[in-house]
Amino acid sequence: MRIAPVLLAGALALAGCGKSETPTDAPAADTGTGEVAAPTAPVEPTAAMGEQIFRRCVACHTIDKGGSNGIGPNLYGVAGRAVASHAGFSYSNAMKAKGGVWDTAALDTYLAAPMKAVPGTRMAFAGVPDAVDRKALILYLESQK
Numbered sequence: 001m002r003i004a005p006v007l008l009a010g011a012l013a014l015a016g017c018g019k020s021e022t023p024t025d026a027p028a029a030d031t032g033t034g035e036v037a038a039p040t041a042p043v044e045p046t047a048a049m050g051e052q053i054f055r056r057c058v059a060c061h062t063i064d065k066g067g068s069n070g071i072g073p074n075l076y077g078v079a080g081r082a083v084a085s086h087a088g089f090s091y092s093n094a095m096k097a098k099g100g101v102w103d104t105a106a107l108d109t110y111l112a113a114p115m116k117a118v119p120g121t122r123m124a125f126a127g128v129p130d131a132v133d134r135k136a137l138i139l140y141l142e143s144q145k
Contacts, residue, residue: 045132050140053133060125063144072123078102079142094120107138 054063060071067074073089083098083106084091098118100106110117111134113127128134 043132045136045139047136047139047143049133049136050138050143053128053137054140056128057125060123063141075141076144079104079107079138079145092120092122094118095122104138104142107141108134111137 057072057075062068062070062074063076064074065076067076069086069089073086073091078086079102081102083100083102084095095118102110111128113129114121114123114125116127128137
């Protein structure tokens with residue numbers, strides 16, 4: 001019978017795990033000096049940030065004008081280009097069947113989760129789950145023309 005209070009205490013301790021002490025929409029916190037800390041502004045994505053994020057892609061892709069294909073196609077000028085249309089690259093049947101143009105929306109959907117967006121793609125990359133990072137990457141790709 002002595003084990004019940006220990007189990008109850010353990011259950012209550014675990015019930016609080018993972019919960020934030022302050023709600024995410026809480027007002028700015030007092031810093032203890034009487035000043036209120038300003039909430040941090042959202043990060044505005046830039047092409048320069050996207051260039052850094054593109055470093056994750058260089059194992060398979062090049063982005064130089066007239067550059068060669070790697071494991072994946074050269075991505076210079078990909079923004080606005082028809083899907084599966086870069087000369088000299090052997091695209092998967094799934095990518096050929098996708099159709100369309102690599103506009104901002106198509107790039108965003110694909111880069112979020114490539115294998116979900118185009119089942120059967122040979123691009124074995126989990127994607128860029130962070131929306132700000134993805135937007136920055138797209139800005140970088142759009143600047144490469």
